[in-house]
Amino acid sequence: AWQTSVMLSQLTFNEGNIEKAIEHIQLALEKSENAGFVRNIAADLYNRQAIRDRAQGKIPEAKISFLKALEYNPVNINYLANLVDTELFTNNTQEATRLLDAFKPQEEDKAAWHYLKGLIHRAAEETGPSLEEFRASWAAKPTESAAEAIFSAYQAAGNTAARDEWLNEWLKELPNSAKATLVKAMQYQQAGNLKEAEVWYQRNVEISAESVIAFNNLAWIYHEQKDKRALEFAKRAYDLAPQSPVILDTYGWMLVSAGNVREGVAYLEQAEKIAPDNADVKEHLQKARQQM
Secondary structure (H helix, E strand, O other): OHHHHHHHHHHHHHHHOHHHHHHHHHHHHHHOOOHHHHHHHHHHHHHHHHOOOOOOOOOHHHHHHHHHHHHHHHHHHHHHHHHHHHHOOOOOOOHHHHHHHOOOOOOOHHHHHHHHHHHHHHHOOOHHHHHHHHHHHHOOOOOHHHHHHHHHHHHHHHOOHHHHHHHHHHHHOOOOOHHHHHHHHHHHHHHOOOHHHHEEEEEHHHEEEOOOHHHHHHHHHHHOOOOOHHHHHHHHHHHHHHOHHHHHHHHHHHHOOOOHHHEEEEEEHHHHHHOOOOOOHHHHHHHHHOOO
């Protein structure tokens, strides 16, 4: 019975042998006369095989497997997205366009379809059409991907007024966006408005507990305000990114500023080893050593 072949396919996949899993699912397809349930499993296996091959640099093999996934489940836009992304990776915008235009999206897939269209135009350096498609994607359904693409388009064009207006729209529709809240905080910090920057950084870390940039920048804001929380937030950033020279520099300098000079120097020396040409690290390390 085909059910046995499906079970064997799942077992061999769990063992890490995706080729054997595909052999079993192909047998199940024959025995079940291409039952929809089995076709969906086959599509998923080919998609996984393609993702693996692409990660290993086997691009032609990946394309073949992505096509097989679409063959067995032609309405799955995620499989199409993987294939389009692979074509764009090889700068084949013509084939990416052909694949996308051949796909007839359901209503729930229109946002993704327009987003993919935007990616193709962007890869072809067609700025106007790409922005138009990203806006169409957002209109169909507000998503982080579309929002970031629109923001980046305005940024690249140097249109700061449209960029900032868009950021407000982004936050209005997706108030819990980790990316948007972080950008808002950084803008306030760059403008010297540390009070608002602190508010937005705090909001960002509430949304994303692993926001290294927010913890790091909050440490510097508190440091400037001579707030003892500077060391606490520097440590939280360090716990998340202990190999980053920027984070090591912050944590080391906060330790020095808190009176833990010897310990701080050790972290600053680690930062210098990783980034020997970083001027900030050099300056902080020199000043710290003078205090020893």
